[in-house]
Amino acid sequence: MKNTRLAFAFILIHLCIMTFAQSSKKITGRVVDEKGELLVGVNIMEVGTQNGTLTGIEGTYSLTVKNSRSTLKFSYIGFDSQEVIVGSNTVIDVTLKESKSELEEVVVVGYGSQRRISTIGSQSNLKLGDIKQPTASLSTSLAGRLAGVVAVQRSGEPGKDNADIWIRGISTMGSSSPLVLVDGVERSFNNIDPEDIESFTILKDASATAVYGVRGANGVILIKTKPGIAGKPSVSVDYYESVTRLTKIPKLADGASYMEAVNEARRNRGSEPIYSEAEVINTRLGTDPVLYPNVDWMNEVFDDFGHNRRANINVRGGGQNVNYYASASYYNEKGLIKTDPNESYDSKIGYTRYNFTTNLNINVTPTTKLDIGASGYLGEGRKPYESTSDIFRVAMTTSPVDYPVMFYVNGKDYIPYNQPNSGFNNPYVG
Numbered sequence: 443m444k445n446t447r448l449a450f451a452f453i454l455i456h457l458c459i460m461t462f463a464q465s466s467k468k469i470t471g472r473v474v475d476e477k478g479e480l481l482v483g484v485n486i487m488e489v490g491t492q493n494g495t496l497t498g499i500e501g502t503y504s505l506t507v508k509n510s511r512s513t514l515k516f517s518y519i520g521f522d523s524q525e526v527i528v529g530s531n532t533v534i535d536v537t538l539k540e541s542k543s544e545l546e547e548v549v550v551v552g553y554g555s556q557r558r559i560s561t562i563g564s565q566s567n568l569k570l571g572d573i574k575q576p577t578a579s580l581s582t583s584l585a586g587r588l589a590g591v592v593a594v595q596r597s598g599e600p601g602k603d604n605a606d607i608w609i610r611g612i613s614t615m616g617s618s619s620p621l622v623l624v625d626g627v628e629r630s631f632n633n634i635d636p637e638d639i640e641s642f643t644i645l646k647d648a649s650a651t652a653v654y655g656v657r658g659a660n661g662v663i664l665i666k667t668k669p670g671i672a673g674k675p676s677v678s679v680d681y682y683e684s685v686t687r688l689t690k691i692p693k694l695a696d697g698a699s700y701m702e703a704v705n706e707a708r709r710n711r712g713s714e715p716i717y718s719e720a721e722v723i724n725t726r727l728g729t730d731p732v733l734y735p736n737v738d739w740m741n742e743v744f745d746d747f748g749h750n751r752r753a754n755i756n757v758r759g760g761g762q763n764v765n766y767y768a769s770a771s772y773y774n775e776k777g778l779i780k781t782d783p784n785e786s787y788d789s790k791i792g793y794t795r796y797n798f799t800t801n802l803n804i805n806v807t808p809t810t811k812l813d814i815g816a817s818g819y820l821g822e823g824r825k826p827y828e829s830t831s832d833i834f835r836v837a838m839t840t841s842p843v844d845y846p847v848m849f850y851v852n853g854k855d856y857i858p859y860n861q862p863n864s865g866f867n868n869p870y871v872g
Contacts, residue, residue, distance in 0.1 A: 601793030609661025670765025
C-alpha cells in the first residue's frame with residue numbers, strides 16, 4: 443500500500459513538472475536608452491511574483507516566466523518604468539525613456555513654485571499628522587518638531603495660546619517673527635484648521651528666502667491649503683477631543699500648618715505669635731468655617747480638568763475641467779476657572795471657533811488655469827474680568843485663614859473682599 447502511494451506521488455510530481463515545462467517560457471532581450479546606449483543593472487520583474495533578474499554588462503537579460511500571459515516590468519533609476527506583456531514573444535527588447543518627474547517635481551517657494559532641482563536653500567517640511575492636534579493655535583504644534591524653529595507659548599488661556607515663533611533665533615531688532623504666507627497671501631496661520639492644510643514648509647536661510655528680500659529676514663512659513671482633485675466626491679469627517687490640566691501645582695500648606703509656621707517665624711525674630719493656640723486648634727478641627735476659615739484657594743478657583751474638542755467635515759472631488767474642495771470645522775475649548783452655580787452669568791473661561799474653507803480649480807483652456815479660494819473663521823471668547831495670571835497669583839499668595847470664600851446673612855451671600863488695593867484680594871472675586 444505504501445509503495446502504491448509513493449508511486450502515485452511521483453506520478454503527480456512528474457505531471458506538474460511536465461505541465462510547468464510546457465507552460466513556462468524563457469524570455470531574453472536587451473535594454474537600451476533613447477540614444478541606443480546599453481543599460482546595465484536594469485531591474486526586470488515578473489509582475490505579481492518575486493521572479494526577477496538584472497541586465498548584465500552588455501545590457502542583456504534572460505528570465506523564465508510562468509506563461510505567455512505574464513507581464514514583465516522594467517525599472518531603472520532615472521528612467522520611467524515600462525511594462526510589457528510576454529504574449530508569443532521569446533525575445534523582448536526594451537527602450538527606456540529618461541524620467542522627468544524628479545526634475546520637474548515642484549516645491550512651494552516664494553509666491554509660486556519651483557523645480558526641486560533648483561532649490562538649494564535650507565527648508566523643512568512638517569508632516570501633516572504632527573499638526574493634527576486638539577489645539578486652537580497651529581503655532582503651538584511647532585515646538586520641538588522642526589530643527590531651527592523655536593516656539594514659546596506664554597499663555598494657556600483658551601483663544602490666547604498663540605506661540606511666539608523664531609526661526610534660527612532672534613535675528614533682527616524689534617519683531618523677529620517670520621513671514622507667513624497662506625496660499626501666497628500674507629496672513630496669520632493660527633486659526634487655520636489642520637485638516638485644510640495640504641503642505642507646510644519653512645524656509646530658513648538667506649538663499650531659501652532671497653526672493654522675499656528684507657521681508658524674509660526672519661524666515662518664511664509657507665502654507666498651502668488643499669486644492670480640489672479629479673475623481674468622485676470624497677467626504678471625510680474627523681473628530682478630536684482631549685482634556686487639559688495645569689502642568690504642575692505647588693502643594694500648599696493647610697490653614698493650621700500655615701498658622702503654626704507664621705507663629706514660629708515670629709518667635710524666631712523675637713516677636714509675639716499672631717495666632718493663639720485655640721485659633722490653631724479650631725482651624726484644624728473645622729469648628730466654624732466662617733470664624734476659623736481653612737480655604738484651599740486653588741481648589742476653590744480652578745477645576746482639576748478642562749477639555750477641548752475639534753470637528754471637521756470636508757468634501758473633495760472634481761472632473762476633467764473643474765475640481766473643488768470645501769470644508770467646515772468647529773472648535774471649542776473650556777478652561778479651568780470655576781464658575782459659581784448660584785450666579786446668573788457664566789464666568790468660566792472658554793473659546794469657540796467656526797472655520798470654513800473653499801477652493802475651486804478651473805481649467806479654463808489647455809493653457810489657462812483659474813484658482814478661486816475663500817476661507818475665514820468666526821471666533822467667540824469668554825473670560826473673567828481679571829486675567830488668568832492675576833487670578834492664579836492671588837490664589838497662590840492669599841492666606842488660607844484670613845477669610846472664608848463667602849458667608850450668608852439672612853439668606854443673602856456676601857463675599858469678603860479684603861484690602862482691595864493691597865494685592866491680597868479674595869481670589870473668588872476675580
